[in-house]
Amino acid sequence: MNLQYTAQQQAFRLEVREWLAGHVPAQPLASFDTAEGFQQHRDWEVILNQGRWGMVTWPEALGGRGCDLIEWLIFEEEYYRARAPQRVNQNGIFLLGPTLMEYGTEEQRARFLPAMAEGRDIWAQGWSEPNAGSDMAAIRSRADHQGDKYIINGQKTWSTRAVWADWLFGMFRTDPESERHRGLTFILVPLNSPGITVRPIPQLDGLPGFAEIFFDNVEVDVSNRLGDEGAGWAVAMATAGFERGLMLRSPARFQETARRLIELYRANETTASADPAVKEAVIRAYLDAESYCLSTYQTACRLTQGGKIGAESSTNKIFWSELDQNMHATAMSILGARAELLPHAPAAQGVGSWLDGFLFSQSGPIYAGTNEIQRNIIAERMLGMPR
């Protein structure tokens, strides 16, 4: 064990820091759940890619830097420290990208990965359906194989950023006789295909952060299938694995929230200290964020040395989503009567973006597999409890 960064890792950190200092927009971008903000974030992805900072863990041939997980963690730390924009293409670069590298043909990798890296293709997910949420194997949207096409009919929902995205990846039932997780196929669908209707769904903040998608005889080329026909469940599990695993929520994000929470407490200590539970919650936020970081580094080191990610990685999603909720709830307590104010309200000075974060934190225990499903997975696969 040696918990010091190597000279190379320190040099890498400085290189990231320097580049971000010169490129991160001075003004925060508009929300990527608005048309204007979406475009701004897409433009930012282009700039990131030009600096070859878009996907540092990807191979160099694909516009990445071939970084290992420790360098990725360092990059993320610098990224969040610099308050750089959120990644509008996280569905693509963190989830579909690694899945394509594992399951895609050479032709598919060449076709999709560079466009994803360059910010040309922004991806949405197509898992949930009105009657297939936590029970994803209940998917009913059909893709009928006819010649060199799939004809897709059905409906997807809760599709994050689908309102302005270019592509959707998702699962469809290709064998109408099949049940549950058999007969499902992973297909990549251009969202501008004839027969697609995207209906925005406003979220808690009133912005259309997700959408319903209706498919009416949508034709998709068979070459857009990822993996074998009928093997979609295994491909989707790989994607969900990346999502629950290390990549989606790096510790840096929560450590920065914890740091800002400590600042917020100190700035409002006179009023906030009236409730001793608030100080306790701030201390706990720090402890949990640090523990998440330490644990992630430990896992990353094990993986870079050839270890495998085990069932214990299912604990990850519960830990960060509840931490995020707790931190933002604490910030609301500190802000008191001002907590509910929208940023443009006259009395809203000093409230920062806590309200936005608080609203978003409510979704954490729900998306990427509800925390109840995660608890079942932990109990059954990690602890070995009976089904």
Add this chain to the structure above:
Amino acid sequence: MDFTFNEDQLLFQESVREFLGNEITPERLRAAWDTDTGRDPALWTQLAELGLAGLTVPEEHGGLGMNALDFVLLAQECGYVALAEPLVNHALAGVPLLQDLGGALAEAWLPKAATGEARIIAALEQNLLVEDAHVADLLLLERAGQWYALTQGEFSLQHNASVDPSRRLFTVTVNDAVQPVASGDQARRLRLATLNRGALGCAAQALGLAQRMVDMSVLYTSDRQQFGKPIGSFQAVKHHLANVAVRLEYAKAPVHRAAYAVAEDAAGAGQAVSQAKLMACEAAGLAAKNSIQVHGAMGYTWEVDLHIFMKKAWALANTWGDAGFHKQQVAGHIFADDAVLGAGATFQ
């Protein structure tokens, strides 16, 4: 950056786990409850023969010359079996303190510590009740800002019965004639170092205790049937144990980082230890709470072994600095004007 244990450390853990698992059964622990000392001299001899008593003693004094990082996984295993012998205090706190004190005292006692002939017990001012003082061959005691090195006869003891029959606690009165072996700044430095080592020992044992309680609960709920199926198949029961698994998973790395910081004598060792102890003892506390719940009425009995581990977990949370003390340490760090916090600060 390498946050992994090496092969030797993992192999040592494996062999100690196997030994402890075979030797330290709940029956053997219970048998010791009825003895005068509550300790099992034959077991101490076995531990010494394995090299555990001399693990942290320098090689020139007959030990293995290992440090807190080498010992932390073993301390976890000691927690897993609720070892009652004072091995963790001896190896992690007593022996290193004796080395720090140095001089003729260390020359005389380290070789005996290495063979297990002498049990070295360290206790801080904060440890008002000293565990295992009655079996200490050398008691290193901090009182009134000074350190004393005491052999039996140089102090008197008053036993204080604990709800945990494995724990033997004493108030200690030092005989008037005894002179301190360290005072002033040196005594303060020794206190900080010893606090870190002792609290690290608690944190590591708490990890083991939490894991043991989860394992016992999984076994019990897989076996116990109600409504025609194992109760462990019900989500309400599953989620109790999944919640423990989550808190326990994220308490491990902080304990391992603390062991590294203690072994390296790093500037931030105190912080690292406070964080580790808070996380680990909280996980063990939750393990106790949820384990007794899923055991139902059986968990509330003397007969079922769960209480052996619960009681130790409850007690460890309040020794070598309780949660309030360690939260104050963390608060002192994060609310300081010059605090370096946030992304990228953890290993700086």
